[in-house]
Amino acid sequence: MRRALVTGGSGTLGAAIARALAADGCHVLIHANAAAERARSLAGEIAAAGGSAEAVVFDVTDAGATAAALESLLETGPIQILVNNAGIHDDAVMPGMRREQWSRVIDVSLNGFFNVTQPLLMPMIGTRWGRIVSLSSVAAIAGNRGQTNYAAAKAGLHGATKSLALELAPRGITVNAVAPGIIASPMADGAFDADAVKKLVPMKRAGRPEEVADLVAFLTSERAAYISGQVIAINGGMI
Template sequence: MKRALVTGGSGGIGAAICQRLATDGHHVIVHANRSLDKASAVVETIVAAGGNAEAVAFDVTDRSATAAALETLLEAGPIQILVNNAGIHADAVFPGMTGKQWDSVLDVSLNGFFNVTQPLTMPMIRTRWGRIVNISSVAGITGNRGQVNYSAAKGALHAASKSLALELASRGITVNCVAPGVIATDMIEGAFDSDTIKKIVPMQRAGKPEEVADLVAFLASPQAAYISGQVISINGGMI
């Protein structure tokens, strides 16, 4: 049984990923920022279905707190599957964007990636097997109005993933990005109505969190051993 950590595991896409990885037989560590109760609720769902999971809460932007939390988790053994799913929006057109909006989005998506991934790399290398999946966005590929900060963070995550994939390839560790389009979660409520979705998505519907989870689960599986350094879109044909 491999141990998997999913940051932002208490949200819509994150919870679906946690549940799918647990179904595949992994011990899943469900992460939340501050809402440990939400992560615990996901754990309860997993355990009720016969899976193995535990909840943890820490702020991925706090390097020392993250390092301390990961050190405690590593006492039980290496984490061989890491899904960096934590991310936030702080949308505004660029002329009106504040420094706080810029910093907060890059801090979670990009610095959070470093703060979580770097301490787990050597323990993963020692096992000669690992899967790192970074959850990105179509905005990191095409850009999006009102999301210069978010697009910048996700685009940088693509480049970082490709570089890390090169460093870890000989160690049996793959690194990939999954870039969802419009997915039916609480985050898009109020942002996209059904008519808008039909206009921008060729499949004329929002994706399901479970569909993203299926892709992540495949990339985390032994069957995906020869796939690394890739940005894989899941967006209903948007691009």
């Protein structure tokens, strides 16, 4: 059974991805930081449905704590599927943005990517099979007012994805990014009402978390063995 780590797995999108990977037969490591109880509850739900999952708790911005947590997880074998889903918003127009807003968003999405991904690479390389998918955003492709920090962080993942894909391709490991648009969640529902969604999205609706999860599950499967270094948008035709 392959082991899959989903960072930010306690959130709406992360939970959908965790369920999809569990349904595909993976043992899913559901990561959380502040929302540890939600991760544990989700792991219990997956197990009750016949899947295999456990919760893991650490702060992706803390390099030492992340390394220690991953070292412990690797004692029982390599993690061959990694979904870098952890990320935060802290929106403000750039003239009024505080340095802490910039740094924190970059720290979680981009430094967190390094802190989690780098320690897993050599064990993954040893198996000559792996899948790495990072969750980006339509904001990284088209920009978005009030999200210069978020767009910069997610756009950084695009460059990292393409470069890492070149490094790992000879080892049987694919590296891709998925860039969702407006996806139904408590956060998105608070930011976009139905009329706004109809104006912004040609398909006239928000995407479902399960639709993004299905794409991630495909990219982490055997069927996607020849897809690497790609940024794949899923946004209902927004761009």
